[in-house]
Amino acid sequence: MGLKADELNVGDSYSEVIVEDLTRTQIVQYAGASGDYNPVHSDEKFVTEVAGYPTVFAHGMLTMGMTGRMLTNYVGDGRLTYYGVRFVNQVWPGDTLTARAEVSEVREEDGQTLIDLTISTTNQDEKFVLTGNATARVD
Amino acid sequence: MGLKADELNVGDSYSEVIVEDLTRTQIVQYAGASGDYNPVHSDEKFVTEVAGYPTVFAHGMLTMGMTGRMLTNYVGDGRLTYYGVRFVNQVWPGDTLTARAEVSEVREEDGQTLIDLTISTTNQDEKFVLTGNATARVD
Amino acid sequence: MAVERFPVEASHILMFARSIGDSNPIYSDESHAGSTEVGSIIAPPTFAQASAQFDPDYFLRPKDGQKWFGSGGTASGTLVKDEDKDDSKSDDEKSGSSAGGLHAEQHFTYHRHLKPGDVLSAETKPGESWEKESKRAGVLKFSESITEYRDQTGELVVTARSVGVVTEKVIEQ
């Protein structure tokens, strides 16, 4: 089921807590599933002693994936036609992230009704970690 | 291709270096593939501050898996009928492991020729990390 | 453990073989595998253990809506109250579980080798349990479990015997 165009207005929004107290284990799970084994995400010794960071941090794509859950929960399964983001700050173990989508346009294209969404994901300090846009088919 | 019974003698042996300078990343890969996400294997903060170990260590099953490579390289693919091990010491990042199999018996059972093998895997300090046994069909 | 449905798939076998450093093409290359005595891709000998991925209750995987015992903002997820999430470490935290002990033994009996397309089910029954004294680790409590892996026709394909041990003290080798 998708959203209904006649019940949608520019400015409508939806948000979800997409992770609470992010664990190092979830970052390891993402490495294993995605195939991105960059040691900055799971190798404390490398990341602190060689790469020069205070600890391991999440893959940008993990944050994009978790933010995608908020999106599909809002627009419905299989409805996205576009999803794009910028990674604007790093995500660390212990972070609690909230993802938000806001309707920026409702439009017709090729006989389909589409909505454009502005997306942002913030951490517990209200700092943006990800910003982006998406487009979805609605009913 | 299996081993040939008429070319085998009790005491014959085979060995392989199964890993050189084990990386934390390989342990993460094993966690992701096997589904065993115990943080003692990939979460430096947990393992040092809560579990009380000096650093993360390998899954016993990773050592068994790597030792299995030596075995199948020796006896051939799809030839094992039994493979069992004890985990006798922990395996740490940086370890270099050598796995060895020795023929302990050549015998007939149900019209098949089988060999029994004694297995051991040692680290760079010549300390056993794994001991075990296997049985394989031979030609 | 009871796993109702453990589908053996080629991409999972590839990732598993890679993680144990085994680049034998029997685990990844269909056309090579087809030309061997075995006749198809098979899984490495210890692959059955990856059934954990398909056990909904597996305790060594974080689960939706449940607190995980590994670290997040603090060293242990289990021992920090929600109203008290900060970076200080107390002695209490240090008493945290290290997940119920270590793996002492693992045995597999192969009736046949696993291959892509198998859809297995697995049932685990407790075996023996026993205790030992050790100078290094105090009282050791061993317990055994037996898992039977059957394919979609009900045929027994792998029998696994696992022995776990819980130690009184941490063993550092």
Place this chain on the structure above:
Amino acid sequence: MAVERFPVEASHILMFARSIGDSNPIYSDESHAGSTEVGSIIAPPTFAQASAQFDPDYFLRPKDGQKWFGSGGTASGTLVKDEDKDDSKSDDEKSGSSAGGLHAEQHFTYHRHLKPGDVLSAETKPGESWEKESKRAGVLKFSESITEYRDQTGELVVTARSVGVVTEKVIEQ
């Protein structure tokens, strides 16, 4: 990057969805998925990125017989000579690569959503590249790449645009 064969399989989708904390049954439960508008299990929107698993040359995965740049006995695998493996850290080691920069942007255009049974191929072409000055990180070098994912019939299913950035200085947030 060129990926010749990226088989989309249900167990991989399950693990991927789990890793992003998404327990939506559309990603794992065939009978639920069959009853929805979508009609089958699909992959989460960012799953195409997992094509890395099937790229034989992917640089962020250890490869057989090659030294990996993450830690083993020492903090960096790249910078330690074989004859000189010990636990001391030199300044040289600290200059080790952190794997060619960070991911700055990622965009997906969906022509249709991926599902089990798809066997994709992917071809990547370089896009634009540009530089920016930043007080926090020095000179930033951006470069874009475009990946087209096609299914076994040659149909374009997902187009991905990725932007990477290499910074002069480490950014700690």
